[in-house]
Amino acid sequence: MSAATAWTVASIQAALRAKKVSAREIATEFYATIDRRNPDINAYLTLSRERAFAQADRVDVATACGEKLGPLAGVPIAVKDVISTLGVRTTCGSKILETYLPPYDATAVARLEKAGAVILGKTNCDEFAMGSSNENSAYGPVRNPVAMDRVPGGSSGGSAAAVAAGLAVAALGTDTGGSIRQPGACCGVPAMMPTYGRVSRYGLIAFASSLDRIGPFATNVADTAAIMSVMAGHDENDATSSAASAPDYVSEIEQSVTGLRIGVPEEYFGEGIDSQLKEKVLAGIALLEKLGCRRVSLKMPHTEYAIATYYIIATAEASSNLARYDGVRYGLRVPGATLIDMYRKTREHGFGAEVKRRLMLGTYVLSTGYYDAYYLRAQKVRALIAHDFTEAFQKVDAIVTPTTPTPAFKLGEKTSDPLQMYLADIYTVTGSLAGIPGISVPCGMTKEKLPIGMQILGPHFSESRVLQLARAFEKAGGFVI
Amino acid sequence: MTISREDVLRVAELAHLELTPEEIELYRGQLDEILTYISKLQQLDVTNVEPMTQISFDTAEPAASSSPSPREPESDLREDSLRPCHIADAVLEQAPDAAKPFFRVPKVIER
Numbered sequence: 001m002s003a004a005t006a007w008t009v010a011s012i013q014a015a016l017r018a019k020k021v022s023a024r025e026i027a028t029e030f031y032a033t034i035d036r037r038n039p040d041i042n043a044y045l046t047l048s049r050e051r052a053f054a055q056a057d058r059v060d061v062a063t064a065c066g067e068k069l070g071p072l073a074g075v076p077i078a079v080k081d082v083i084s085t086l087g088v089r090t091t092c093g094s095k096i097l098e099t100y101l102p103p104y105d106a107t108a109v110a111r112l113e114k115a116g117a118v119i120l121g122k123t124n125c126d127e128f129a130m131g132s133s134n135e136n137s138a139y140g141p142v143r144n145p146v147a148m149d150r151v152p153g154g155s156s157g158g159s160a161a162a163v164a165a166g167l168a169v170a171a172l173g174t175d176t177g178g179s180i181r182q183p184g185a186c187c188g189v190p191a192m193m194p195t196y197g198r199v200s201r202y203g204l205i206a207f208a209s210s211l212d213r214i215g216p217f218a219t220n221v222a223d224t225a226a227i228m229s230v231m232a233g234h235d236e237n238d239a240t241s242s243a244a245s246a247p248d249y250v251s252e253i254e255q256s257v258t259g260l261r262i263g264v265p266e267e268y269f270g271e272g273i274d275s276q277l278k279e280k281v282l283a284g285i286a287l288l289e290k291l292g293c294r295r296v297s298l299k300m301p302h303t304e305y306a307i308a309t310y311y312i313i314a315t316a317e318a319s320s321n322l323a324r325y326d327g328v329r330y331g332l333r334v335p336g337a338t339l340i341d342m343y344r345k346t347r348e349h350g351f352g353a354e355v356k357r358r359l360m361l362g363t364y365v366l367s368t369g370y371y372d373a374y375y376l377r378a379q380k381v382r383a384l385i386a387h388d389f390t391e392a393f394q395k396v397d398a399i400v401t402p403t404t405p406t407p408a409f410k411l412g413e414k415t416s417d418p419l420q421m422y423l424a425d426i427y428t429v430t431g432s433l434a435g436i437p438g439i440s441v442p443c444g445m446t447k448e449k450l451p452i453g454m455q456i457l458g459p460h461f462s463e464s465r466v467l468q469l470a471r472a473f474e475k476a477g478g479f480v481i
Numbered sequence: 482m483t484i485s486r487e488d489v490l491r492v493a494e495l496a497h498l499e500l501t502p503e504e505i506e507l508y509r510g511q512l513d514e515i516l517t518y519i520s521k522l523q524q525l526d527v528t529n530v531e532p533m534t535q536i537s538f539d540t541a542e543p544a545a546s547s548s549p550s551p552r553e554p555e556s557d558l559r560e561d562s563l564r565p566c567h568i569a570d571a572v573l574e575q576a577p578d579a580a581k582p583f584f585r586v587p588k589v590i591e592r
Contacts, residue, residue: 103571196536210536236559240537308519319496326497328584333577339589344499356498360489360508361515363496377522379532384525386533418511419518435536460538 003145004189004219005030005166009226012074012169016063023056023063023074027118030076034120034167042142043152043162045081047121048088052076055118062116071250072230073116078168080159081122082129083214084203085109088119092205093127093137093155096350097331106203107235108172108214115230120168123158127352128322129174129207131155132182132424135415136354143411146188146451150408153183153424156217160187163217170218170227174204176211177310178403178428181440184217185403185453188442190224190470191217195460196435197242199228200235208317209240211310211432221471224439225249228463244461252464253471258292260469263396267303268427274406277452280444280481281402284454287478288400288469296396300388303430305381307422310429312365312378318355319362325350357418386434393459398469401427403440403453431457441470442479454478484513 007026015021031049038044059074079085082092084102091097105113113119126136134142134157142157144150145165152161156173160183163171173180175193184191192215199214206212216227232246264285269278289295327333327346334349336342351359365374392399405426414421431438436457443454454473458466473479489509493500500508573579578586 100575103568103575195538197538242538302525305522305525308522311515312519312522323497327577328586329572330575331577336587339587340497342587343497347497348499348501351498353504356500356504357508357511359496359498360492361512364488364492364512364516367492367495373523374519376532377527378519379534380527380530381522381525383530383533384527419514422515435538 003166004164005169007169008220009072009075009169009223013069016059016069016074019063023059023118024053026074027052027056027076027120030120030168037165037167040143040148041145041161041165041167042140043123043158043165043167044078044121045091045093045124045139045158046089048085048119051088052118052120055113059116059118070114070116071226072112075117076120076169077112077117078120078123078159078162078171079109080125080156080171080173082125082174082205082207083109083172084205085119085122088122090122090205091139092129093125093139094350094352094355095138095332096325096346100331102203104203107200107237108231109203111230112227123156123162123171125158126155127355128205128318129155129176129179130318130354130358132178132421133409133414134158134183135411136352138352141411144187144408147408147449150410150450151186153186153404153408155179155183157183159217160184160189160191163187163189163219170216170223172214173217175213175215175432176208176314177432178425180215180217181403181428181438181453181455182425184440186408186451188445188451189217189219190221190439190441191215192224192228192439193431193437194228194232194463195242195437197240198246198437198461198463199231200238200241202235202237206321208314209321210317211314221253221441221467221474222250224470225253225467228467232463242461247464249464249467253467255468256292257288257469257472260293260398260465261296261396262288262293263296263298263392263399265298265300265303265392265399265401267300268401272405272423272426273402276446277402277405277407280452281454283481284443284473284478285400287476287481288473291472291476298392298396298399300392300430302381302384302388306385306430306433307426309378309381309385310425310433311361311422312374313382313433315358315362316366316375317362319359319366322355322359354418382433385430389430389434389436397458398462398465399457401455401457403427403455407446407448407450407452427455436460437463437466439466439470441473444481484509484516
């Protein structure tokens with residue numbers, strides 16, 4: 001019983017310009033839906049009504065005065081709660097930041113608002129973006145709006161659910177090992193991870209800095225492109241952001257995909273994949289062939305090492321990044337007799353089970369005597385995985401795979417087995433490690449009416465091509481194949 | 482792979498985590514399982530493989546339609562100059578215990 005909104009970026013722009021509706025009315029409509037459905041879905045943790053209506057009013061004044069509107073004017077957008085919003089509570093899904101009010105806006109958020117977007121609120125997620133089911137949030141799990149007894153995926157589960165349930169036109173998520181694409185697949189909405197460095201991470205609360213990326217969820221590919229166009233580009237506040245100029249994705253998505261070579265790596269269709277899901281994604285690939293793409297079989301021999309590599313690198317980086325939560329500068333403080341005692345008590349009470357597990361693992365793999373065996377080796381295997389992609393992109397223009405091995409699982413199904421949970425990211429961590437862009441697009445449903453996601457990966461900075469393929473697939477009916 | 486209780490305690494101390502007895506036992510078992518899984522990387526021959534430490538791709542292959550120019554390595558580093566920064570009060574407001582302009586913590590120096 002999904003109920004994504006009928007509003008799109010384009011239809012809102014047209015309606016505002018024709019004065020058929022005001023930005024305030026649109027925001028009011030979305031808050032009414034949120035008030036009705038969020039208590040069940042738990043997609044939002046904090047609503048920013050005051051800020052949203054002030055922004056909507058600015059858009060309405062601009063419309064009344066005949067000023068040129070920004071490309072996202074009046075578009076209601078939700079923001080994952082690991083992305084800083086000035087004066088709007090930002091918890092990272094953690095008790096340790098339960099009352100934290102960031103003193104500045106993330107660049108991605110500032111750019112959306114500058115383009116006229118209305119930020120409705122902050123969405124639930126796995127604590128510090130660590131998880132694949134949204135069950136690691138300190139504020140309770142998100143329910144999948146398509147099947148309420150199932151997880152929405154994670155870690156950006158609240159953002160995916162908000163878009164799928166019509167609680168926002170679009171949403172921002174973050175992807176470190178699949179945290180945009182996997183929930184996008186589970187909730188049946190397009191979800192994009194840009195190239196590493198394409199979208200500024202200034203104001204993104206860090207999990208694993210060599211992997212973290214910000215990207216959009218939307219109900220269609222054109223909206224995805226519109227949000228990407230606004231966010232992409234260099235930011236002097238993020239030294240890892242690319243200096244390369246960003247294209248206007250919106251104007252490029254309709255280009256033909258005829259003649260593009262689509263790589264299909266056999267490792268993504270082997271043991272462990274759900275048979276219905278495999279069948280649909282292969283049908284999706286056949287549809288792309290019908291659109292003039294040429295299918296090329298690929299071997300990517302290091303795929304099976306990706307999860308192990310990812311969980312060494314990501315946890316090692318997290319153990320360093322999360323050292324900052326010590327009760328001194330922000331967030332929770334649990335008093336202790338000494339400074340060290342205060343650190344330890346604060347962290348013990350402030351962090352949830354999965355975060356502690358990963359901090360333990362990350363600390364272990366970096367500790368004396370183990371660094372070479374784990375961390376250094378993982379960095380070398382990461383190079384081999386990235387090389388698999390470099391080789392593949394000599395032969396193909398894009399790679400198409402399933403986004404996940406199974407559809408959304410039941411709430412509670414994997415919570416007692418961390419390793420099984422990690423394997424939910426088996427098809428997404430590879431692109432994360434290689435730094436390349438990817439999108440998950442809906443690709444039909446199982447017999448049980450659970451959404452299936454198809455992943456399209458491209459070379460670094462090939463967002464336009466990835467979006468073109470997604471757009472052609474959408475136009476040809478691939479989403480409901 | 483066998484993780485001992487002592488290993489768990491050592492790592493918890495390094496990570497500044499004060500674990501409960503139940504957590505120590507839980508994490509011992511789970512870390513054991515996870516480390517056994519990730520030890521599959523030992524199967525690979527990584528001789529002569531350079532570790533991937535730089536994750537910047539501006540000089541990688543150009544995009545499909547718009548070709549971004551390769552990064553000039555120095556060009557996007559901003560000038561190292563002083564600029565006004567007036568967020569100290571806003572930052573201190575988020576502190577659990579501030580005595581402007583300082584963060585207050587338990588005494589660390591005995592005298």
